[in-house]
Amino acid sequence: MPLLPKIAPAPLEPTLGRAAMVVLLLAVLCVLPFVLSDYRTFQLTQAVIYAVVLLGLNILTGYNGQISLGHGAFFAIGAYTAAILMDRWGVPYWATLPAAGAVCFCFGFAFGLPALRLQGHYLALATFALAVATPQILKYRKLEDFTGGVQGIVIMKPDAPAGLPLSQDQWLYLFTLAVAALLFLAAWNLLRGRVGRALVALRDHPLAAESMGINGSLYKTTAFGVSALYTGVGGALGAIAVQFVAPDSFLPFLSISFLVGITVGGLATVSGALWGALFIVYLPNWADEISKSAPWAIYGAILLVLVYLMPGGVAWMLPRAWALVLRRIRSRGGAGPGA
Amino acid sequence: MIRILALAVAALATALPAHAQKKYGPGVSDAEIRIGQTMPYSGPASAYGVIGKSQKAFFDMVNEQGGINGRKINFISLDDGYNPARTVEQTRRLVEQENVLLLFQSLGTPTNSAIHKYVNARKVPHVLIATGASKWADPKNYPWTMGFNPSYQVEARIYAQHILKTAPNAKIAVLYQNDDFGKDYVVGLKSGLGAKASMIVREVSYEVSDPTVDSQVVDLRGSGADVLLTFATPKFAAQAIRKVGDLGWKPTHYLTVVSASVGAVLQPAGLDKATGLITALYLVDPTDPEASKLAGMKAWGEWMQKYNKGADPNDQFHVNAYAAAWLLTEILKACGDDLTRENVMKQAASLKDVQIPVVIPGIRVNTTASDFATFGEMQLGRFDGKRWVPFGELLSGR
Numbered sequence: 001m002p003l004l005p006k007i008a009p010a011p012l013e014p015t016l017g018r019a020a021m022v023v024l025l026l027a028v029l030c031v032l033p034f035v036l037s038d039y040r041t042f043q044l045t046q047a048v049i050y051a052v053v054l055l056g057l058n059i060l061t062g063y064n065g066q067i068s069l070g071h072g073a074f075f076a077i078g079a080y081t082a083a084i085l086m087d088r089w090g091v092p093y094w095a096t097l098p099a100a101g102a103v104c105f106c107f108g109f110a111f112g113l114p115a116l117r118l119q120g121h122y123l124a125l126a127t128f129a130l131a132v133a134t135p136q137i138l139k140y141r142k143l144e145d146f147t148g149g150v151q152g153i154v155i156m157k158p159d160a161p162a163g164l165p166l167s168q169d170q171w172l173y174l175f176t177l178a179v180a181a182l183l184f185l186a187a188w189n190l191l192r193g194r195v196g197r198a199l200v201a202l203r204d205h206p207l208a209a210e211s212m213g214i215n216g217s218l219y220k221t222t223a224f225g226v227s228a229l230y231t232g233v234g235g236a237l238g239a240i241a242v243q244f245v246a247p248d249s250f251l252p253f254l255s256i257s258f259l260v261g262i263t264v265g266g267l268a269t270v271s272g273a274l275w276g277a278l279f280i281v282y283l284p285n286w287a288d289e290i291s292k293s294a295p296w297a298i299y300g301a302i303l304l305v306l307v308y309l310m311p312g313g314v315a316w317m318l319p320r321a322w323a324l325v326l327r328r329i330r331s332r333g334g335a336g337p338g339a
Numbered sequence: 340m341i342r343i344l345a346l347a348v349a350a351l352a353t354a355l356p357a358h359a360q361k362k363y364g365p366g367v368s369d370a371e372i373r374i375g376q377t378m379p380y381s382g383p384a385s386a387y388g389v390i391g392k393s394q395k396a397f398f399d400m401v402n403e404q405g406g407i408n409g410r411k412i413n414f415i416s417l418d419d420g421y422n423p424a425r426t427v428e429q430t431r432r433l434v435e436q437e438n439v440l441l442l443f444q445s446l447g448t449p450t451n452s453a454i455h456k457y458v459n460a461r462k463v464p465h466v467l468i469a470t471g472a473s474k475w476a477d478p479k480n481y482p483w484t485m486g487f488n489p490s491y492q493v494e495a496r497i498y499a500q501h502i503l504k505t506a507p508n509a510k511i512a513v514l515y516q517n518d519d520f521g522k523d524y525v526v527g528l529k530s531g532l533g534a535k536a537s538m539i540v541r542e543v544s545y546e547v548s549d550p551t552v553d554s555q556v557v558d559l560r561g562s563g564a565d566v567l568l569t570f571a572t573p574k575f576a577a578q579a580i581r582k583v584g585d586l587g588w589k590p591t592h593y594l595t596v597v598s599a600s601v602g603a604v605l606q607p608a609g610l611d612k613a614t615g616l617i618t619a620l621y622l623v624d625p626t627d628p629e630a631s632k633l634a635g636m637k638a639w640g641e642w643m644q645k646y647n648k649g650a651d652p653n654d655q656f657h658v659n660a661y662a663a664a665w666l667l668t669e670i671l672k673a674c675g676d677d678l679t680r681e682n683v684m685k686q687a688a689s690l691k692d693v694q695i696p697v698v699i700p701g702i703r704v705n706t707t708a709s710d711f712a713t714f715g716e717m718q719l720g721r722f723d724g725k726r727w728v729p730f731g732e733l734l735s736g737r
Binding site for chain 2: 037038039040042043046136139140141149150151152154238242243244246247248249251253254284285288292293295296
C-alpha cells in the first residue's frame with residue numbers, strides 16, 4: 001500500500017492569469033516590509049525561508065514519492081555551513097548560500113544512493129535516523145572547534161548595502177525574497193517539463209516509468225540532492241536571519257514539522273510551500289496564545305481539522321473553493337452560460 | 340538675607356518634586372508594567388514550564404494586593420519550545436511588538452545565548468534569567484544581562500573550599516559533562532583550589548551521547564582518589580552514583596545541585612548508594628519538616644494554596660519560581676516612579692544583602708555594577724537516605 005496519496009501534480013502551464021497572480025503576489029510581498037514592523041518583517045522572513053525548505057521537500061516527497069523525515073538534518077547542515085563560513089573565515093553572508101546549497105546537494109545525493117534500496121516506511125525511518133543523530137553529532141567533541149559545541153555560533157546580522165535606506169530586517173527580508181523567487185522559478189521550470197513528469201511517473205508506476213526509459217536511480221538520487229540543496233539554502237538563510245545556530249535548534253521535531261507543512265500546504269504543488277510555511281511559523285504562536293498548558297494539544301486539534309476539511313492541502317482546496325463560490329454567484333445571477 | 344534664604348528654600352522645594360517626577364520606559368504607564376518572558380511550555384524541556392505558570396500565579400497575587408506602587412504587572416510569558424530560533428522570534432515579539440519594559444526569567448542556556456547580543460544591542464533589561472552559566476555575569480561586555488541561579492563556578496568553588504577545610508590532603512577525581520555546563524564547574528573548582536589545584540589527580544569527561552559513564556567511573560577509581568566530584572546532568576549522575584556503589588568505592592562524593600533531585604536521580608541510583616552524598620543548596624526544601632516554621636515558607640504555602648492550586652507542593656520548582664519573582668518585585672519597588680530600562684538595571688545591580696523569603700536564611704543576594712553574580716553563598720547539604728540535610732556554615736564562593 002502506498003504511504004502517500006497519488007495526487008496528480010498541480011498544473012503548471014504559464015497562463016496569463018497565473019502570471020498575473022504571481023506578479024501581484026510578488027508586488028504585495030515586496031511592499032509588506034514597508035508597512036509592517038521590523039518584528040513582523042522578521043517573522044515573514046522566516047516564513048519565506050520555510051517556504052524554500054518546503055518546496056525542496058515537496059520535490060522529493062510530493063513529486064517523487066520519497067518520504068523524508070530527515071530534512072531537519074539538511075537544514076542544520078546548511079545553517080552550520082553558513083555559520084562556520086561566516087564565523088571562521090569571514091565569508092560574506094550572500095556567498096555562503098551557494099556553498100550551503102552545494103554541501104547539502106552532495107550530502108543529499110550521497111544519502112539518496114542507499115535510500116534507493118529503501119521504500120515507503122523504511123525510507124522514512126532511515127531519514128528519521130538522520131534527524132535524530134544530527135543534534136548529537138553537532139555536539140561531538142572533535143567537531144567542537146568548528147561547531148562551537150552546545151554553545152553554538154553567534155553570527156552578525158548583515159547590514160543593507162551602503163546607500164539603501166533599509167533596516168537590517170527589511171534588507172534581509174528582501175534579500176531572502178529574491179533568493180526564494182529565484183529558487184521557486186527554478187523549481188517551476190524543472191517540474192513543469194520532462195523532469196517533473198519523470199519524477200511523478202517514478203512515484204506512481206516505477207516499473208512502467210523505467211520501461212519507458214527513465215533512469216530511475218539517477219532521477220531518484222538527483223531528486224534527493226536537489227531537495228537537500230533547497231533545504232540547505234533555507235538553512236543558511238535561517239541561520240543568517242536568526243543570527244545564531246545551536247544543536248538544539250535542529251531537534252527531530254523540526255523534520256516532522258516540515259513534513260506536516262507540505263501536507264497541510266499541498267503535496268505535489270509549488271504554491272503549497274507558501275501555505276505550509278505560514279502554517280509552520282504562525283500556528284505554534286496561536287496555539288501558545290490559546291493555552292499555555294497544552295499548546296501541542298491545540299496544535300494537534302487544528303491539524304486534525306485541517307486534514308479533514310482540506311484533504312490534499314490548502315493549495316488543492318483553494319481553487320476548488322473559489323470555483324464553488326464563482327458557480328454560486330453565477331447561478332444566483334441566473335444569466336451566466338455556466339449556470 | 341532672610342529673603343534670599345527663603346527664596347533658596349522655595350527653589351529647593353519646587354526642585355524636589357521635579358526630581359521625583361515620573362519617568363517611564365517602554366511598557367510602563369500609571370496603571371501597568373509590562374514584563375516579558377520566554378519559557379519552554381512545549382518541547383524537550385517542557386518540565387520547566389511549571390516555572391512560568393507558577394510565576395503567573397505569583398504576579399496574580401501581587402496584582403490582587405494592589406500591584407507595585409499602584410501599578411499592575413502585565414506578565415507576558417511566551418512558549419519557545421526550548422528552540423533557540425523560536426526564542427529569538429518570541430523575544431523580538433516581546434520587545435518590538437508587546438513593548439515590554441524588561442525580560443524576566445527567560446529559561447535555558449542555549450535559548451538565552453541566542454538573544455544575548457540582541458537584547459544588549461537593544462538595551463533591554465534581560466534579568467534574573469533561569470540558567471546558571473557563569474557567562475551571564477559579565478557586566479563589562481553585556482551590561483543588560485543578569486542571571487538568577489547561583490553560577491556553576493560559585494558552586495564549584497564552595498566544594499573546593501569545603502575540601503580544603505576538611506581534607507587538605509585529599510586526592511580529587513572529577514567526572515564532568517563535556518560541554519560548557521561541565522567545563523564551568525571544572526574552571527570553578529580549579530580557581531577555588533587555587534595553588535592546590537594539583538590535588539586533582541584525575542579528571543574524566545563524558546559526552547551526552549555516551550550510553551553510560553561506567554568506564555569513566557572505573558577509570559577514576561583507578562586513580563586512587565578519595566574525593567569524587569560529579570558534575571553531570573541527571574541521567575549520568577544517577578549512573579555514576581550507582582556505579583560508585585557497585586564498585587564498593589567509598590569516596591567523599593560531591594554532586595552538582597543540578598542533579599540533586601531525589602525523585603529523578605537518587606531514587607533511580609538507589610537511595611542506599613546515594614546516602615552520604617554532598618551538594619550545595621540555596622532554596623528552602625519544601626519537604627523539610629523545619630521549613631514550615633519559616634515565615635517566608637508560610638507565606639509561600641498560603642500562596643500555593645490560594646493562587647497556585649493544583650500544583651505539587653513538594654515540587655522545588657515552585658520555590659524557585661517564587662524566589663525569582665519575589666526578587667523582581669523588590670527591584671521594581673526600588674525603581675519607584677523612575678521605571679526606565681536604565682534604572683531597572685541600576686536597581687538590579689545594587690541589591691544589598693537581600694534575603695529572599697524562600698531562600699535558606701543567611702544566603703543573601705548581592706550585586707554591584709561590576710559584579711552581576713546574584714548569589715555568592717550556598718549551604719552544604721548531605722543526603723541522609725530520605726532528603727538533603729543542611730550541615731555546617733554557609734560557604735562563600737565569590
